[in-house]
Amino acid sequence: MKGEFIHKNIGDGGGATDRFIREEIIERFGNPILNALEDSNLVPTESSHILVSTDSFVVSPLFFPNSNIGALAISGTVNDILASGGIPHYLTLSLIISEGFPLSDLRKILETAKDTAQECGVKVIAGDTKTVFMGKNAPPTLFINTTGIGIPIISPQTTFPISESKPGDHLIITGQIGNHGLSVLSTREGLGFEARVHSDCQPLSSMIIPLVREFPSDIHSMRDPTRGGLAAALVDISQDAHVDIVIDYSRIPLQKEVEIGCEMLGLDPMELVNEGKMIIVADPDHSHEILTFLQSHDLGKESSIIGYLAIPHSSNSKVILEKNGKKKLIIKKEGIGIPRLC
Amino acid sequence: MNMNNKGLLVIDMQKDLCYNPKRKEKIMQMLPPLKMAIDFFSRNHYPIFYISFALKENDPQFKRFGDRYCIEGSEGAEIIDELYPLRGQIIFKQKHSAFFETDLDTLLKKEGIGEIYLTGMQTQICIMTTAADASFRGYQPIVIQECVLSTSENKKKLALKWIEDYVGIVDTLSKVINQDENER
Numbered sequence: 001m002k003g004e005f006i007h008k009n010i011g012d013g014g015g016a017t018d019r020f021i022r023e024e025i026i027e028r029f030g031n032p033i034l035n036a037l038e039d040s041n042l043v044p045t046e047s048s049h050i051l052v053s054t055d056s057f058v059v060s061p062l063f064f065p066n067s068n069i070g071a072l073a074i075s076g077t078v079n080d081i082l083a084s085g086g087i088p089h090y091l092t093l094s095l096i097i098s099e100g101f102p103l104s105d106l107r108k109i110l111e112t113a114k115d116t117a118q119e120c121g122v123k124v125i126a127g128d129t130k131t132v133f134m135g136k137n138a139p140p141t142l143f144i145n146t147t148g149i150g151i152p153i154i155s156p157q158t159t160f161p162i163s164e165s166k167p168g169d170h171l172i173i174t175g176q177i178g179n180h181g182l183s184v185l186s187t188r189e190g191l192g193f194e195a196r197v198h199s200d201c202q203p204l205s206s207m208i209i210p211l212v213r214e215f216p217s218d219i220h221s222m223r224d225p226t227r228g229g230l231a232a233a234l235v236d237i238s239q240d241a242h243v244d245i246v247i248d249y250s251r252i253p254l255q256k257e258v259e260i261g262c263e264m265l266g267l268d269p270m271e272l273v274n275e276g277k278m279i280i281v282a283d284p285d286h287s288h289e290i291l292t293f294l295q296s297h298d299l300g301k302e303s304s305i306i307g308y309l310a311i312p313h314s315s316n317s318k319v320i321l322e323k324n325g326k327k328k329l330i331i332k333k334e335g336i337g338i339p340r341l342c
Numbered sequence: 343m344n345m346n347n348k349g350l351l352v353i354d355m356q357k358d359l360c361y362n363p364k365r366k367e368k369i370m371q372m373l374p375p376l377k378m379a380i381d382f383f384s385r386n387h388y389p390i391f392y393i394s395f396a397l398k399e400n401d402p403q404f405k406r407f408g409d410r411y412c413i414e415g416s417e418g419a420e421i422i423d424e425l426y427p428l429r430g431q432i433i434f435k436q437k438h439s440a441f442f443e444t445d446l447d448t449l450l451k452k453e454g455i456g457e458i459y460l461t462g463m464q465t466q467i468c469i470m471t472t473a474a475d476a477s478f479r480g481y482q483p484i485v486i487q488e489c490v491l492s493t494s495e496n497k498k499k500l501a502l503k504w505i506e507d508y509v510g511i512v513d514t515l516s517k518v519i520n521q522d523e524n525e526r
Contacts, residue, residue, distance in 0.1 A: 060402075137399065137400040138400065139400065139402075189403075189437060189438055190435070190436070190437015190438045190439045190442030190443070190471070191437075191438055191439060191471045191474070191475075192438075192439035192441065192442070192471040192472065192473075192474040192475025192476075192478065193474060193475075193478070194442075195441075195475065195478050195479060196478045257478070260474075260504075260507075260508040260509070261474070263504060263508075264470060264471075264474065264504055
Protein backbone atom coordinates (compact mmCIF):
# COMPACT_ATOMS: atom_id res chain seq x y z
CA MET A 1 0.00 0.00 0.00
CA LYS A 2 1.19 3.50 -0.72
CA GLY A 3 -0.53 6.42 0.93
CA GLU A 4 -4.25 5.98 1.09
CA PHE A 5 -4.68 3.90 -2.06
CA ILE A 6 -4.34 0.22 -2.83
CA HIS A 7 -0.99 -0.61 -4.43
CA LYS A 8 -0.37 -3.73 -6.51
CA ASN A 9 2.08 -5.14 -3.96
CA ILE A 10 -0.67 -6.04 -1.49
CA GLY A 11 -1.50 -8.98 -3.75
CA ASP A 12 2.02 -10.22 -4.53
CA GLY A 13 2.64 -12.31 -1.42
CA GLY A 14 5.39 -10.15 0.08
CA GLY A 15 5.56 -8.04 3.23
CA ALA A 16 2.82 -5.69 2.07
CA THR A 17 0.49 -8.66 1.65
CA ASP A 18 1.29 -9.90 5.17
CA ARG A 19 0.64 -6.43 6.55
CA PHE A 20 -2.62 -6.09 4.66
CA ILE A 21 -3.88 -9.48 5.85
CA ARG A 22 -2.92 -8.76 9.44
CA GLU A 23 -4.17 -5.16 9.66
CA GLU A 24 -7.24 -5.23 7.45
CA ILE A 25 -8.46 -8.85 7.44
CA ILE A 26 -7.37 -10.60 10.67
CA GLU A 27 -8.03 -7.42 12.64
CA ARG A 28 -11.68 -7.53 11.56
CA PHE A 29 -12.48 -11.16 10.85
CA GLY A 30 -9.93 -12.97 13.01
CA ASN A 31 -10.85 -16.26 14.70
CA PRO A 32 -8.79 -19.37 15.63
CA ILE A 33 -9.45 -21.04 12.25
CA LEU A 34 -8.61 -18.02 10.08
CA ASN A 35 -5.68 -16.92 12.23
CA ALA A 36 -3.81 -20.16 11.45
CA LEU A 37 -3.11 -18.70 7.98
CA GLU A 38 -2.31 -22.14 6.55
CA ASP A 39 -2.66 -23.06 2.88
CA SER A 40 -5.94 -24.67 3.87
CA ASN A 41 -7.71 -24.64 7.20
CA LEU A 42 -9.31 -27.56 9.00
CA VAL A 43 -12.87 -26.79 10.13
CA PRO A 44 -15.04 -28.83 12.49
CA THR A 45 -18.65 -29.65 11.50
CA GLU A 46 -21.51 -31.15 13.47
CA SER A 47 -23.10 -32.89 10.52
CA SER A 48 -22.41 -35.71 8.10
CA HIS A 49 -23.38 -33.36 5.25
CA ILE A 50 -22.62 -29.73 4.53
CA LEU A 51 -24.29 -27.20 2.25
CA VAL A 52 -21.97 -25.18 0.02
CA SER A 53 -22.78 -22.12 -2.05
CA THR A 54 -20.58 -19.59 -3.85
CA ASP A 55 -21.29 -16.21 -5.39
CA SER A 56 -19.33 -13.33 -6.90
CA PHE A 57 -20.36 -9.72 -6.39
CA VAL A 58 -19.61 -7.11 -9.04
CA VAL A 59 -22.19 -4.43 -8.20
CA SER A 60 -21.75 -0.85 -9.41
CA PRO A 61 -21.79 1.46 -7.55
CA LEU A 62 -20.13 -0.20 -4.57
CA PHE A 63 -22.05 2.02 -2.14
CA PHE A 64 -25.83 2.32 -2.41
CA PRO A 65 -28.58 3.60 -0.09
CA ASN A 66 -28.64 1.62 3.13
CA SER A 67 -25.69 -0.65 2.33
CA ASN A 68 -22.65 -1.54 0.25
CA ILE A 69 -20.94 -4.46 -1.50
CA GLY A 70 -19.54 -5.68 1.83
CA ALA A 71 -22.97 -6.48 3.26
CA LEU A 72 -24.12 -7.79 -0.11
CA ALA A 73 -21.25 -10.29 -0.36
CA ILE A 74 -22.04 -11.73 3.07
CA SER A 75 -25.83 -11.70 2.98
CA GLY A 76 -26.06 -12.93 -0.63
CA THR A 77 -24.24 -16.17 0.14
CA VAL A 78 -25.79 -16.56 3.60
CA ASN A 79 -29.29 -16.31 2.09
CA ASP A 80 -28.41 -18.95 -0.52
CA ILE A 81 -27.48 -21.39 2.28
CA LEU A 82 -30.68 -20.52 4.15
CA ALA A 83 -32.79 -21.16 1.04
CA SER A 84 -31.52 -24.75 1.09
CA GLY A 85 -32.44 -25.20 4.73
CA GLY A 86 -28.95 -24.65 6.10
CA ILE A 87 -27.51 -22.77 9.04
CA PRO A 88 -24.65 -20.70 7.59
CA HIS A 89 -21.52 -21.30 9.69
CA TYR A 90 -18.49 -20.37 7.62
CA LEU A 91 -17.54 -18.13 4.72
CA THR A 92 -14.52 -17.63 2.55
CA LEU A 93 -13.87 -14.04 1.47
CA SER A 94 -11.88 -13.21 -1.67
CA LEU A 95 -11.16 -9.68 -2.76
CA ILE A 96 -10.12 -8.58 -6.24
CA ILE A 97 -9.17 -4.92 -5.92
CA SER A 98 -8.13 -2.57 -8.70
CA GLU A 99 -4.91 -0.67 -8.19
CA GLY A 100 -5.59 2.82 -6.89
CA PHE A 101 -8.72 1.84 -4.97
CA PRO A 102 -9.17 4.20 -1.99
CA LEU A 103 -8.17 2.47 1.24
CA SER A 104 -10.80 4.42 3.19
CA ASP A 105 -13.56 2.97 0.97
CA LEU A 106 -12.14 -0.55 1.33
CA ARG A 107 -12.13 -0.16 5.11
CA LYS A 108 -15.78 0.97 5.12
CA ILE A 109 -16.72 -2.04 3.00
CA LEU A 110 -14.78 -4.48 5.20
CA GLU A 111 -16.35 -2.99 8.34
CA THR A 112 -19.84 -3.51 6.88
CA ALA A 113 -18.92 -7.07 5.89
CA LYS A 114 -17.65 -7.72 9.42
CA ASP A 115 -20.84 -6.35 11.01
CA THR A 116 -23.04 -8.37 8.66
CA ALA A 117 -21.10 -11.58 9.32
CA GLN A 118 -21.36 -11.00 13.08
CA GLU A 119 -25.10 -10.29 12.79
CA CYS A 120 -25.75 -13.70 11.26
CA GLY A 121 -23.14 -15.60 13.26
CA VAL A 122 -20.83 -16.69 10.42
CA LYS A 123 -17.06 -16.92 10.67
CA VAL A 124 -14.69 -16.06 7.83
CA ILE A 125 -12.33 -19.05 7.67
CA ALA A 126 -10.27 -18.44 4.53
CA GLY A 127 -9.68 -15.73 2.00
CA ASP A 128 -7.58 -14.31 -0.78
CA THR A 129 -6.59 -10.87 -2.02
CA LYS A 130 -5.52 -9.99 -5.54
CA THR A 131 -4.95 -6.65 -7.18
CA VAL A 132 -5.62 -5.95 -10.87
CA PHE A 133 -4.80 -3.11 -13.24
CA MET A 134 -8.06 -2.07 -14.92
CA GLY A 135 -6.65 0.54 -17.31
CA LYS A 136 -5.31 4.05 -16.99
CA ASN A 137 -8.66 5.86 -17.00
CA ALA A 138 -10.79 3.14 -15.46
CA PRO A 139 -12.48 4.12 -12.19
CA PRO A 140 -11.22 2.11 -9.20
CA THR A 141 -13.35 -0.87 -8.35
CA LEU A 142 -13.61 -3.98 -6.21
CA PHE A 143 -15.04 -7.45 -6.77
CA ILE A 144 -15.79 -9.89 -3.96
CA ASN A 145 -16.33 -13.63 -4.00
CA THR A 146 -17.72 -15.47 -0.99
CA THR A 147 -18.26 -19.18 -0.52
CA GLY A 148 -20.55 -20.26 2.28
CA ILE A 149 -20.65 -23.49 4.25
CA GLY A 150 -23.64 -24.48 6.31
CA ILE A 151 -25.13 -27.49 8.00
CA PRO A 152 -28.76 -28.61 7.62
CA ILE A 153 -31.15 -26.99 10.10
CA ILE A 154 -33.25 -30.17 10.30
CA SER A 155 -31.53 -33.00 8.41
CA PRO A 156 -29.65 -33.67 5.17
CA GLN A 157 -32.97 -34.80 3.70
CA THR A 158 -34.62 -31.42 4.40
CA THR A 159 -33.09 -29.03 1.89
CA PHE A 160 -36.32 -27.64 0.43
CA PRO A 161 -35.51 -28.25 -3.25
CA ILE A 162 -37.84 -26.86 -5.90
CA SER A 163 -38.79 -30.41 -6.90
CA GLU A 164 -40.72 -30.69 -3.62
CA SER A 165 -43.17 -27.97 -4.73
CA LYS A 166 -46.61 -29.46 -5.43
CA PRO A 167 -49.82 -28.35 -7.14
CA GLY A 168 -52.05 -26.64 -4.58
CA ASP A 169 -49.12 -25.20 -2.60
CA HIS A 170 -49.23 -21.52 -1.67
CA LEU A 171 -46.48 -19.05 -2.59
CA ILE A 172 -45.29 -16.60 0.02
CA ILE A 173 -42.91 -13.67 -0.50
CA THR A 174 -41.35 -12.26 2.66
CA GLY A 175 -41.65 -8.54 1.81
CA GLN A 176 -41.52 -5.75 -0.77
CA ILE A 177 -39.81 -6.58 -4.03
CA GLY A 178 -37.55 -4.58 -6.35
CA ASN A 179 -36.01 -2.21 -3.80
CA HIS A 180 -32.42 -3.35 -4.21
CA GLY A 181 -32.53 -3.28 -8.01
CA LEU A 182 -34.09 0.17 -8.27
CA SER A 183 -31.95 1.58 -5.48
CA VAL A 184 -28.70 0.50 -7.18
CA LEU A 185 -29.90 1.60 -10.63
CA SER A 186 -31.01 4.98 -9.31
CA THR A 187 -27.73 5.56 -7.48
CA ARG A 188 -25.71 4.57 -10.55
CA GLU A 189 -27.66 6.80 -12.91
CA GLY A 190 -28.71 9.60 -10.52
CA LEU A 191 -32.41 9.09 -11.15
CA GLY A 192 -33.72 10.69 -7.97
CA PHE A 193 -35.23 7.60 -6.33
CA GLU A 194 -32.26 6.83 -4.11
CA ALA A 195 -33.51 9.29 -1.47
CA ARG A 196 -36.62 7.12 -0.94
CA VAL A 197 -35.85 3.66 -2.24
CA HIS A 198 -33.30 1.77 -0.15
CA SER A 199 -31.69 -1.59 -0.75
CA ASP A 200 -33.21 -4.54 1.11
CA CYS A 201 -29.78 -6.18 1.38
CA GLN A 202 -29.72 -8.16 4.63
CA PRO A 203 -29.10 -11.68 5.92
CA LEU A 204 -32.32 -13.53 6.72
CA SER A 205 -30.88 -15.97 9.28
CA SER A 206 -32.78 -14.62 12.28
CA MET A 207 -36.10 -15.20 10.51
CA ILE A 208 -35.54 -18.28 8.35
CA ILE A 209 -33.77 -20.57 10.85
CA PRO A 210 -36.58 -20.39 13.48
CA LEU A 211 -39.18 -20.59 10.71
CA VAL A 212 -37.74 -23.84 9.39
CA ARG A 213 -37.51 -25.28 12.91
CA GLU A 214 -41.17 -24.41 13.49
CA PHE A 215 -42.53 -25.66 10.15
CA PRO A 216 -40.07 -28.31 8.87
CA SER A 217 -42.63 -30.32 6.94
CA ASP A 218 -45.03 -27.52 5.93
CA ILE A 219 -42.38 -25.64 3.94
CA HIS A 220 -41.89 -27.52 0.67
CA SER A 221 -39.28 -25.35 -1.02
CA MET A 222 -37.50 -22.02 -0.77
CA ARG A 223 -35.72 -19.76 -3.24
CA ASP A 224 -34.21 -16.28 -2.83
CA PRO A 225 -35.27 -14.05 -5.73
CA THR A 226 -31.97 -12.35 -6.53
CA ARG A 227 -30.82 -12.00 -10.17
CA GLY A 228 -33.82 -11.94 -12.49
CA GLY A 229 -36.02 -11.04 -9.53
CA LEU A 230 -39.29 -12.64 -8.54
CA ALA A 231 -40.17 -13.36 -12.18
CA ALA A 232 -37.10 -15.52 -12.89
CA ALA A 233 -37.48 -17.40 -9.60
CA LEU A 234 -41.12 -18.19 -10.35
CA VAL A 235 -40.27 -19.44 -13.85
CA ASP A 236 -37.57 -21.68 -12.33
CA ILE A 237 -40.06 -23.12 -9.83
CA SER A 238 -42.66 -23.68 -12.54
CA GLN A 239 -40.25 -25.44 -14.88
CA ASP A 240 -38.33 -27.50 -12.33
CA ALA A 241 -41.43 -28.64 -10.41
CA HIS A 242 -43.58 -29.02 -13.58
CA VAL A 243 -46.39 -26.88 -12.18
CA ASP A 244 -48.32 -23.87 -13.36
CA ILE A 245 -48.09 -20.86 -11.05
CA VAL A 246 -50.85 -18.28 -10.70
CA ILE A 247 -49.85 -14.93 -9.16
CA ASP A 248 -52.20 -12.16 -7.99
CA TYR A 249 -50.30 -8.91 -8.69
CA SER A 250 -52.35 -6.97 -6.14
CA ARG A 251 -50.93 -9.18 -3.37
CA ILE A 252 -47.28 -8.52 -4.23
CA PRO A 253 -45.83 -6.12 -1.63
CA LEU A 254 -44.46 -3.12 -3.50
CA GLN A 255 -43.23 0.27 -2.29
CA LYS A 256 -45.07 3.04 -4.17
CA GLU A 257 -41.81 4.70 -5.25
CA VAL A 258 -40.57 1.41 -6.71
CA GLU A 259 -43.78 1.08 -8.68
CA ILE A 260 -43.62 4.60 -10.14
CA GLY A 261 -39.87 4.37 -10.73
CA CYS A 262 -40.37 1.19 -12.73
CA GLU A 263 -43.09 2.86 -14.75
CA MET A 264 -40.74 5.78 -15.47
CA LEU A 265 -37.98 3.47 -16.67
CA GLY A 266 -40.13 0.91 -18.42
CA LEU A 267 -39.02 -1.79 -15.98
CA ASP A 268 -40.99 -4.56 -14.32
CA PRO A 269 -40.53 -4.67 -10.52
CA MET A 270 -40.92 -8.44 -10.72
CA GLU A 271 -37.67 -8.56 -12.72
CA LEU A 272 -35.60 -6.43 -10.36
CA VAL A 273 -33.04 -8.05 -8.11
CA ASN A 274 -33.78 -8.50 -4.39
CA GLU A 275 -31.13 -9.15 -1.74
CA GLY A 276 -33.16 -9.72 1.41
CA LYS A 277 -36.27 -11.65 0.45
CA MET A 278 -37.29 -15.30 0.31
CA ILE A 279 -39.94 -17.10 -1.70
CA ILE A 280 -41.51 -19.89 0.35
CA VAL A 281 -43.61 -22.62 -1.24
CA ALA A 282 -45.86 -23.86 1.54
CA ASP A 283 -48.47 -26.49 2.31
CA PRO A 284 -51.81 -24.72 1.76
CA ASP A 285 -53.21 -26.07 5.06
CA HIS A 286 -50.44 -24.31 7.00
CA SER A 287 -49.53 -21.34 4.81
CA HIS A 288 -51.47 -18.87 6.96
CA GLU A 289 -49.66 -20.03 10.10
CA ILE A 290 -46.35 -19.59 8.28
CA LEU A 291 -47.49 -16.14 7.14
CA THR A 292 -48.38 -15.13 10.70
CA PHE A 293 -44.98 -16.36 11.90
CA LEU A 294 -43.19 -14.32 9.21
CA GLN A 295 -45.25 -11.20 9.82
CA SER A 296 -44.33 -11.29 13.51
CA HIS A 297 -40.64 -10.89 12.58
CA ASP A 298 -39.07 -7.51 11.72
CA LEU A 299 -37.69 -8.86 8.43
CA GLY A 300 -41.02 -10.35 7.35
CA LYS A 301 -43.62 -7.78 8.42
CA GLU A 302 -44.88 -7.33 4.88
CA SER A 303 -44.94 -10.99 3.93
CA SER A 304 -47.82 -11.96 1.68
CA ILE A 305 -49.32 -15.04 0.03
CA ILE A 306 -49.07 -13.97 -3.59
CA GLY A 307 -50.33 -17.02 -5.44
CA TYR A 308 -50.55 -20.77 -5.74
CA LEU A 309 -49.23 -23.74 -7.72
CA ALA A 310 -51.53 -25.70 -10.04
CA ILE A 311 -51.49 -28.82 -12.22
CA PRO A 312 -50.15 -27.68 -15.60
CA HIS A 313 -52.67 -27.48 -18.47
CA SER A 314 -50.08 -28.57 -21.03
CA SER A 315 -46.63 -30.13 -21.20
CA ASN A 316 -45.16 -26.64 -20.95
CA SER A 317 -45.73 -25.38 -17.44
CA LYS A 318 -46.17 -21.61 -17.12
CA VAL A 319 -46.40 -18.67 -14.75
CA ILE A 320 -49.60 -16.63 -15.07
CA LEU A 321 -49.85 -13.14 -13.62
CA GLU A 322 -53.34 -11.78 -12.89
CA LYS A 323 -53.27 -7.98 -12.96
CA ASN A 324 -56.25 -5.60 -13.22
CA GLY A 325 -58.54 -8.41 -14.40
CA LYS A 326 -56.13 -9.46 -17.17
CA LYS A 327 -53.85 -12.47 -17.42
CA LYS A 328 -50.28 -12.29 -18.63
CA LEU A 329 -47.58 -14.94 -19.02
CA ILE A 330 -44.35 -14.34 -17.12
CA ILE A 331 -41.21 -15.34 -18.95
CA LYS A 332 -37.53 -15.17 -18.09
CA LYS A 333 -35.94 -12.37 -20.10
CA GLU A 334 -32.42 -12.28 -21.48
CA GLY A 335 -31.61 -9.09 -19.56
CA ILE A 336 -33.37 -6.04 -18.13
CA GLY A 337 -31.01 -3.36 -19.48
CA ILE A 338 -31.73 0.30 -18.84
CA PRO A 339 -34.52 1.15 -21.27
CA ARG A 340 -36.04 4.51 -22.09
CA LEU A 341 -33.27 6.64 -20.62
CA CYS A 342 -31.81 8.44 -23.59
CA MET B 343 -38.61 28.35 7.20
CA ASN B 344 -41.18 29.84 4.82
CA MET B 345 -41.02 27.67 1.69
CA ASN B 346 -43.41 29.75 -0.44
CA ASN B 347 -40.80 31.21 -2.72
CA LYS B 348 -40.44 30.07 -6.33
CA GLY B 349 -37.36 29.02 -8.28
CA LEU B 350 -36.65 28.23 -11.91
CA LEU B 351 -34.39 25.41 -13.11
CA VAL B 352 -33.03 25.63 -16.64
CA ILE B 353 -31.74 22.12 -17.29
CA ASP B 354 -29.00 20.93 -19.68
CA MET B 355 -29.16 23.84 -22.13
CA GLN B 356 -25.54 23.18 -23.12
CA LYS B 357 -23.80 23.47 -26.48
CA ASP B 358 -23.02 19.75 -26.99
CA LEU B 359 -26.64 18.83 -26.34
CA CYS B 360 -28.49 21.76 -27.94
CA TYR B 361 -26.39 22.22 -31.07
CA ASN B 362 -26.61 18.49 -31.83
CA PRO B 363 -28.35 18.29 -35.26
CA LYS B 364 -30.84 15.78 -33.80
CA ARG B 365 -32.25 18.47 -31.54
CA LYS B 366 -31.17 21.88 -32.83
CA GLU B 367 -34.39 22.68 -34.70
CA LYS B 368 -36.58 21.83 -31.71
CA ILE B 369 -34.29 23.79 -29.39
CA MET B 370 -34.61 26.89 -31.54
CA GLN B 371 -38.41 26.55 -31.47
CA MET B 372 -38.34 26.22 -27.68
CA LEU B 373 -36.05 29.20 -27.08
CA PRO B 374 -38.64 32.04 -27.31
CA PRO B 375 -40.92 30.66 -24.56
CA LEU B 376 -37.90 29.59 -22.51
CA LYS B 377 -36.38 33.08 -22.70
CA MET B 378 -39.77 34.53 -21.77
CA ALA B 379 -39.91 32.26 -18.70
CA ILE B 380 -36.35 33.23 -17.68
CA ASP B 381 -37.19 36.88 -18.15
CA PHE B 382 -40.37 36.58 -16.07
CA PHE B 383 -38.61 34.82 -13.16
CA SER B 384 -35.69 37.23 -13.29
CA ARG B 385 -37.93 40.32 -13.39
CA ASN B 386 -39.81 39.08 -10.35
CA HIS B 387 -36.60 38.29 -8.44
CA TYR B 388 -37.22 34.56 -8.27
CA PRO B 389 -33.91 32.64 -8.13
CA ILE B 390 -32.82 30.93 -11.35
CA PHE B 391 -30.46 27.95 -11.49
CA TYR B 392 -28.81 26.69 -14.67
CA ILE B 393 -28.24 22.96 -14.23
CA SER B 394 -25.33 21.71 -16.33
CA PHE B 395 -23.62 18.40 -16.91
CA ALA B 396 -19.89 18.52 -16.11
CA LEU B 397 -18.76 14.99 -16.96
CA LYS B 398 -15.41 13.29 -16.60
CA GLU B 399 -13.55 12.03 -19.68
CA ASN B 400 -14.24 8.43 -18.66
CA ASP B 401 -17.89 8.80 -17.59
CA PRO B 402 -19.55 5.37 -17.92
CA GLN B 403 -22.59 6.86 -19.71
CA PHE B 404 -20.44 7.58 -22.77
CA LYS B 405 -19.79 3.88 -23.29
CA ARG B 406 -23.46 3.04 -22.89
CA PHE B 407 -24.92 5.78 -25.05
CA GLY B 408 -22.10 5.77 -27.64
CA ASP B 409 -21.65 9.54 -27.52
CA ARG B 410 -19.39 11.94 -25.64
CA TYR B 411 -20.76 15.23 -24.43
CA CYS B 412 -20.47 18.01 -21.84
CA ILE B 413 -16.99 17.14 -20.61
CA GLU B 414 -16.00 19.26 -17.64
CA GLY B 415 -14.35 22.51 -18.78
CA SER B 416 -14.92 21.92 -22.50
CA GLU B 417 -16.63 24.40 -24.81
CA GLY B 418 -19.40 21.85 -25.43
CA ALA B 419 -20.28 21.92 -21.74
CA GLU B 420 -20.97 25.66 -21.83
CA ILE B 421 -24.52 27.07 -21.70
CA ILE B 422 -25.68 28.00 -25.22
CA ASP B 423 -24.90 31.54 -26.39
CA GLU B 424 -28.59 32.30 -26.92
CA LEU B 425 -29.24 32.26 -23.15
CA TYR B 426 -26.57 34.81 -22.27
CA PRO B 427 -26.39 36.92 -20.20
CA LEU B 428 -27.20 34.36 -17.51
CA ARG B 429 -29.62 35.46 -14.81
CA GLY B 430 -28.60 33.03 -12.10
CA GLN B 431 -25.95 30.60 -10.98
CA ILE B 432 -24.76 27.44 -12.66
CA ILE B 433 -25.05 24.17 -10.75
CA PHE B 434 -22.82 21.40 -12.08
CA LYS B 435 -24.05 17.81 -11.96
CA GLN B 436 -22.75 14.43 -13.07
CA LYS B 437 -25.97 12.44 -13.21
CA HIS B 438 -29.50 12.93 -14.50
CA SER B 439 -31.24 14.35 -11.43
CA ALA B 440 -30.23 17.96 -10.67
CA PHE B 441 -30.16 17.03 -6.98
CA PHE B 442 -27.76 14.09 -7.23
CA GLU B 443 -24.60 15.02 -5.29
CA THR B 444 -25.07 18.76 -5.94
CA ASP B 445 -25.73 21.73 -3.66
CA LEU B 446 -29.14 22.40 -5.20
CA ASP B 447 -31.16 21.17 -2.23
CA THR B 448 -29.15 23.36 0.17
CA LEU B 449 -29.45 26.42 -2.09
CA LEU B 450 -33.20 25.99 -2.56
CA LYS B 451 -33.72 25.67 1.19
CA LYS B 452 -31.56 28.73 1.81
CA GLU B 453 -33.78 30.73 -0.56
CA GLY B 454 -36.94 29.34 1.04
CA ILE B 455 -38.06 27.87 -2.27
CA GLY B 456 -41.00 25.46 -2.21
CA GLU B 457 -42.13 25.54 -5.85
CA ILE B 458 -39.62 24.50 -8.48
CA TYR B 459 -40.40 25.33 -12.10
CA LEU B 460 -38.65 22.99 -14.52
CA THR B 461 -37.50 23.86 -18.03
CA GLY B 462 -34.93 22.49 -20.47
CA MET B 463 -34.26 19.00 -21.67
CA GLN B 464 -34.83 16.09 -22.02
CA THR B 465 -38.30 15.67 -20.62
CA GLN B 466 -38.10 11.87 -20.26
CA ILE B 467 -34.71 11.89 -18.56
CA CYS B 468 -33.40 14.85 -16.61
CA ILE B 469 -36.72 16.71 -16.24
CA MET B 470 -38.50 13.56 -15.10
CA THR B 471 -35.81 12.42 -12.66
CA THR B 472 -35.41 15.93 -11.25
CA ALA B 473 -39.20 16.24 -10.81
CA ALA B 474 -39.28 12.91 -8.96
CA ASP B 475 -36.31 13.81 -6.78
CA ALA B 476 -37.83 17.24 -6.00
CA SER B 477 -41.14 15.68 -5.02
CA PHE B 478 -39.48 13.09 -2.75
CA ARG B 479 -37.56 15.93 -1.07
CA GLY B 480 -40.78 17.83 -0.31
CA TYR B 481 -40.78 20.41 -3.11
CA GLN B 482 -43.64 21.03 -5.54
CA PRO B 483 -42.25 20.50 -9.06
CA ILE B 484 -44.07 22.31 -11.88
CA VAL B 485 -43.06 21.60 -15.48
CA ILE B 486 -43.63 24.44 -17.97
CA GLN B 487 -44.69 22.41 -20.96
CA GLU B 488 -43.59 24.69 -23.83
CA CYS B 489 -40.20 25.07 -22.18
CA VAL B 490 -39.20 21.39 -22.12
CA LEU B 491 -38.42 19.07 -25.02
CA SER B 492 -37.62 15.54 -26.02
CA THR B 493 -36.20 14.30 -29.29
CA SER B 494 -39.42 12.31 -29.65
CA GLU B 495 -42.80 14.00 -29.11
CA ASN B 496 -44.26 10.74 -27.90
CA LYS B 497 -41.58 10.41 -25.21
CA LYS B 498 -42.33 13.97 -24.08
CA LYS B 499 -46.04 13.22 -23.89
CA LEU B 500 -45.50 10.03 -21.86
CA ALA B 501 -43.05 11.76 -19.54
CA LEU B 502 -45.40 14.69 -18.85
CA LYS B 503 -48.23 12.26 -18.14
CA TRP B 504 -46.02 10.33 -15.72
CA ILE B 505 -45.05 13.54 -13.92
CA GLU B 506 -48.71 14.59 -13.62
CA ASP B 507 -49.78 11.13 -12.49
CA TYR B 508 -47.20 10.73 -9.75
CA VAL B 509 -44.99 13.61 -8.72
CA GLY B 510 -45.90 17.07 -10.01
CA ILE B 511 -47.84 19.54 -12.09
CA VAL B 512 -47.60 20.35 -15.80
CA ASP B 513 -48.67 23.89 -16.77
CA THR B 514 -48.44 26.27 -19.71
CA LEU B 515 -46.23 29.35 -19.40
CA SER B 516 -49.22 31.69 -19.65
CA LYS B 517 -50.94 29.87 -16.79
CA VAL B 518 -47.79 30.06 -14.65
CA ILE B 519 -47.51 33.83 -15.31
CA ASN B 520 -51.22 34.54 -14.79
CA GLN B 521 -51.33 32.56 -11.59
CA ASP B 522 -48.32 34.42 -10.26
CA GLU B 523 -49.86 37.79 -11.10
CA ASN B 524 -53.12 36.80 -9.40
CA GLU B 525 -51.21 35.87 -6.27
CA ARG B 526 -49.75 39.36 -5.92
